[in-house]
Amino acid sequence: MQILCSIPEMQAVNYPAGSKVGFVPTMGYLHEGHLSLVDAAVKSSDLVVVSIFVNPAQFAPSEDLDSYPRDFDRDLALLEKRKVDYVFFPTADEMYPPGYKTWVEVEGISHILCGNTRPEHFKGVSTVVLKLLNIVRPQSMYMGEKDFQQLTVLQRMTQDLNLGVDIIGCPIIREEDGLAKSSRNLYLKGKEREQATCLYKALTNSQKLVAAGELAAEKIIAAAEQLILDSLVKVDYIKIVDGRDLSEVQDIDEHSRMLIAAWVGKPRLIDNMSLKA
Numbered sequence: 001m002q003i004l005c006s007i008p009e010m011q012a013v014n015y016p017a018g019s020k021v022g023f024v025p026t027m028g029y030l031h032e033g034h035l036s037l038v039d040a041a042v043k044s045s046d047l048v049v050v051s052i053f054v055n056p057a058q059f060a061p062s063e064d065l066d067s068y069p070r071d072f073d074r075d076l077a078l079l080e081k082r083k084v085d086y087v088f089f090p091t092a093d094e095m096y097p098p099g100y101k102t103w104v105e106v107e108g109i110s111h112i113l114c115g116n117t118r119p120e121h122f123k124g125v126s127t128v129v130l131k132l133l134n135i136v137r138p139q140s141m142y143m144g145e146k147d148f149q150q151l152t153v154l155q156r157m158t159q160d161l162n163l164g165v166d167i168i169g170c171p172i173i174r175e176e177d178g179l180a181k182s183s184r185n186l187y188l189k190g191k192e193r194e195q196a197t198c199l200y201k202a203l204t205n206s207q208k209l210v211a212a213g214e215l216a217a218e219k220i221i222a223a224a225e226q227l228i229l230d231s232l233v234k235v236d237y238i239k240i241v242d243g244r245d246l247s248e249v250q251d252i253d254e255h256s257r258m259l260i261a262a263w264v265g266k267p268r269l270i271d272n273m274s275l276k277a
């Protein structure tokens with residue numbers, strides 16, 4: 001496994017002609033969710049590149065950029081065991097040098113849902129991912145479905161800009177009690193860890209309602225909201241959208257997906273699930 005700490009080093013990698021390069025972009029502090037993406041990439045690619053970059057452009061000044069968990073040595077040890085070929089670990093100064101002025105914005109879908117409370121977030125994500133794709137030059141990129149909006153925004157970007165990269169969405173990896181794995185779960189203190197399971201419970205309860213014949217989005221959302229409020233967790237949003245374009249739906253069909261964001265104490269967690277299992 002080669003560790004490349006600068007953009008020119010990564011750009012200079014000469015992949016053998018015809019080899020299929022799979023790419024997993026991460027912000028490090030790897031957990032089983034990330035590792036499942038690496039496994040998917042290893043399975044379907046000839047060469048695998050993982051990037052580790054805590055992207056300042058996707059954090060608002062009030063957010064957790066400085067305290068975002070980092071452990072490069074532990075990340076490398078995990079990736080070593082998984083047949084990763086290259087780890088790209090650039091610095092923020094190199095990614096955004098003085099005078100940097102170019103941003104990518106996927107209109108509309110970047111400003112709903114999580115974009116309401118994090119208005120600049122997806123601009124930062126789209127920009128860094130486009131830069132990473134240009135530098136790494138993969139055929140496929142592997143992303144978790146946990147940030148479903150991110151996945152949709154990046155699929156739209158690659159399609160709109162004719163990047164010719166396949167974006168592969170991979171299933172959410174959960175703890176035994178259903179909590180979606182996330183680097184931010186680390187911030188949950190004391191009883192918040194138990195309270196945090198209410199997102200999963202609200203999603204599975206919504207699935208059950210749909211299976212029992214309830215198809216009115218409004219009613220399903222109201223039940224989910226009640227379940228979350230009963231756990232004393234503060235809802236940011238609960239929406240049912242068409243998973244193909246994030247538009248809100250009134251009646252459930254096979255494309256419907258519930259997306260939730262909520263503050264469990266200080267940490268803001270997100271989760272989602274298709275409503276037609």
Ligand code: PAF
Nearest residue numbers: 025026027055125128129
């Ligand atoms: O999902 C993440 O970890 C980040 O948003 C990503 C895609 C690596 C871009 O910084």
